[in-house]
Amino acid sequence: MGDMESTMMSEDQATANYVERSMAVVEKPREKFTYNVKGHLELDDTGHPVRILSGLRRFQEEGKFTDSIRSLLEFALAEAEEDLPMHDEDDDDVTLRALNKCRLTRKFVDLAILTQNRMFAFPCHRAVLASSSPYFHCLLDGGYQESDQSEIVIGDLSSGVLMKMIEYAYTGKLVINRYNAQTMFEAGLILQYPVVQEACCEFMSNQLEPENAVGILQFAMKFACEDLRVKAFDFIVENLYFVSQSKEYRFLSKETLLDLIRSDRQLFSPECLYESVMTWFKFETESRKKFLKDFLEKINLPQMKRGFFETVVEKEEIVSKSPPECYQIIYDAKQKMEKRRENGISRDAIVIFGGSNDGVFVPEVDLYDPRLSSWDSLPSLPKHAEGVRHALAELNNDLYVVASGKEASQSAELWRYTVHGNVWKRLPDPTVHRDGCAGACSTDGCLYLIGDSLTVDDVKHGERYDPNTNRWELIPPAAKTLRKSSVVVCMGKIYVFGYHGDDSDVIEVQAFDPKSNQWEMVNAAEHVGRNRQFQAAAMDNLIYLNSMATKQKDVYDPEWDMWHTLPRGDGEHIQGTIVMFDGCLYEMGGRDGIGVKYVNPTIERFDPNRTIWTQIGLMKNPRIHPLCVTLKMPSGK
Template sequence: MNERNYYYPSEVLLELNAMRDRAELTDVVLEVEGRSFPCHRAILASCSPYFRGMFTSGYVEAKQERVSIKDVSGVAMATILDYAYTGCLQTEPDQVQAVMSAARLLQVDFVGREAAGYMEDHLDVSNCADVLMYADMLGDSALVQASEDYVASSFHQVALQPSFLQLPLPLLQSLLNREDLMTSSSDNIVQTALRWIEFDKEERLQHLPELCRCLRRSFISSDQLVELESKCPPSDDKLVYSNSTTQRLGQVQTTMQIFLREGSSKHHSQQVALCYDPSTGELHALNMPNNLASFSVTATPDDKLYLAGGLSSITSQPIRQKAFYQYNHLPNTWEPRCDMGSPRVRCGLVYLKGYIYAIGGDDIKQTAERYDPSCDEWTPIPAIPQSISSELCAVTLDDCIYVISKEGCYCFSTTENKWNKMADMHKPQTCPQAVTYRGIIYSVDCNKDKGWTWVEMYKPTNCVWERSGLRTFNKVNLMKHKETMYLLSVIKNNDIWSQYGESAFKICIYQYQPETDFWVGLEDKGRLVPPIADWMGSRRGRVIACLSARMVPMFLGDEFDYEEFLTDDEDTSGSGNSVGGGSDNHLSDQEDSDEDTSGGGWESRSDDYDI
């Protein structure tokens, strides 16, 4: 007979752990910070080379009944003993560092690796400098690398943290020498070096010449050079700077338009969004999290991108997700952050004064919560007063968050921490999309399938909605680019055009004139939006956001293949051709001039009017 009891190892561990609890047949007691831990030497030696050496050598501890363990906290020892007797590792987040230190001392490799992995996965702006110093002290090269990478990817924000000023000189030099610092100006790097010196000027001023060798003179402003020279100790020679003429990664960021659409590409293993560079006319692939649809994305003023919620596409029954991600420009990937408190889909996601807010999109469509990037933590805020069953959008203005939905509009004051009912719109919007522009909120129904739809604007000064001067087509999107606001409208080409290989759809572009409340029709020759009319007009998913953010072209996907992506769509049969350049994607000066324009407020204009 040759049989095996697969439950036996776990049953033995379970019984040994019970014997430890009863102090039965234990043969050593570990004394740690005034706490006593009865244990079995054989168990300790089996999981820890440190204890195996202690108990099998000629050390005095080999014969002692009570052994004192130094440099280990009681909580950390309890955690490691629980692992030794159960195979399970459980600890509170604020104890991970202590557990990792104990695991390194006691040579419990699994615990050490898992603790390091946890810290790497939970790096944030507030802790990455501390983790970097800790990893450097332990000599954990992998964690040092991960921490330095995180600091580089968020350099501008991390450099303002108090813990950053505690960095030792070698670590600071290593960071300042990196090519991939995500900061838009070399002057920011200079100011960081000067803040580090001022933190302990008497001790650190002597290191100014060493730090200057990390600073690239060709990119430093004359004012900053004067300030650096004024700090130089009189006894030192003239400061010497780096002669590198390579821009840091953050300095090569360029403003791009990001077009997000529901649905995914059947022909791409990686789900992507379109990222367009108007300065070059190139369209890139922005990688998106796979197996996720109907998510929400927002961009911060410092060009950080956050993604929240969505529907899981790996199950037969779509499920709302608590998932929350932050975009990392360097590898073109989305990195998980702390999950939201509630699962959401198509929530209102906005940034306001250092925090990210997620509003609605849950089962009851009214709860809300706030995310603090500095500590990677969500906290609930008051719920919207009314249940919202339809789609909503959220925008920010001053200290408030404005939520627009078919059921009504509401305003959340972050200073008062409460919601107030706003005035109703002239016509409720089933799928609102809104932007703030020059202190006014503009909103449009972007899912209007037929007929005209109005842009409505809300002025907080008089607390009413007014119709802006435009009636436009179906499938519309508002977009801000630099200091201007535009409206994109997708219309279907006439059949006679389709016979000659033209695109099935075309994009009409209107530029807003705030002084006259007019929307001017423009002809775009590839300077504002890419020729993606068929993609935007497809029934298979709709554009859900047009964001503007400074991106790093070299780290995005290769220039996009229009033809391959458009084969996913089901309603491009009008032409069957890819959407490329050419006049077919340009708005003619008098397009649809026979339509009723009695509402006023819009006009066509030639491309002589610059975008």
């Protein structure tokens, strides 16, 4: 008898020691979010095992669920002795795995959770569920009638969701995807599993896209998920023009849309904001037209391009039939446009944009006046739009930049800087271009984007943006490849220089006539075939070609189909840039020789009348691959 008692005591002591070891709280993250190859979030709540075992210990100390807990822990001890821990697995993880095994094999179960129709029942342990969340703790140990029942119905959840929640109670693990994120969140809310709610919010915040952002925002507002609400709101602010094209956009409230428009982070142009607002109005015109004044006051109408204002805004039926107070806003905006036109402009300057130094993008946008040898600065692009590649053009004395990312799948973004507004604003994205290797130029009142591609595939794409309509449209495809193209406008036509593949020196020169909307081949390949890539600029009906890899500079006369070569300057500007200003050719930036990391800071000027090069100064921010255009600036800038 004594031996048996001694044996039982030693087993009790072993169990107690195991429980104490398992109950020790290890300092580690409360939860772990990872994404699998399918893009699903895998929740591993590393604090869950400690939470369960701490609850069991507390119930044991209070004398509750005593027989069940004793049986469960004895089984867990036996399992722990036979089952080696997995990698990075603590004793509490082994214990929780053993408890789940009890559930799966229905050992010591004393409760069944049923769905509303009672068709599905999930056997489990009262003590484990009561330890897993405040909801179950109150239900099973709060003096309610469920405390003594062997079956409990939870009618707010489907069988599939309820099963996943019980699995989470026993494992601390859950997989969340786009199809179950909201239902799992609601289940976590009902059953009081805050980590599940947090994981669902984390997943939804990473799934934000124009098509679902409004729905996620409304979900976050409904359930007071502040972090998710802020992320969804900010996403819509940054993508409002594209969100306005989604099916869910119509469900935004007036107050929310006004907040989105007047947000300090709102970077879309007034044209894009106006179109977004009109889209919202047209869903329910009759009930919403009374709000028109509120929105017109928040859109900076005077900063619109005049052509868009006259052809789109003033001709919009909702606006033209608006009450007098709305008409007054339109009239005042037009008067400000007129006043701005009368103020005029005063001087020309060279804008130097983009490029890099020591492998780092140069964000400063420099303004250089060669006549005064003075430097100034323009605002930088927003940080996220710095991109990897850019195309730059001037149109109607505004700067247009196409910014693209590292991946071909990333949409290129179009940004515009206006002199009178002194700010960058985002415009509709190009429709087909994904790579800033495309060449940008302007003529006939439109911005043209032609060629692109990081691959060796032939690319014949071209499109143009019309500020008067705020729309892109495709132009006819070119006859031959436009890979790594350089474009320039001369004599009303767009000349494009590009080549075939990475191992070819065959340069194709083509010209596009915007008036006839047709392409033609230019017989210039034989002359320029020895060089692989160019920058181009035009002046006095001549095209100047600057080789990106040599000091060679050629001049082509499209009218007479003649070539000649310029004298070479003193310095080298490998991967530099050229720009025409005040009847002269300016060259700056680039490396001071092939294979040299040193950036050449000098600015050189070629005078066609005297056929000489002169070094005239140093760059404020030296860089390779800079982009340059000329711009007319108001006095004082």
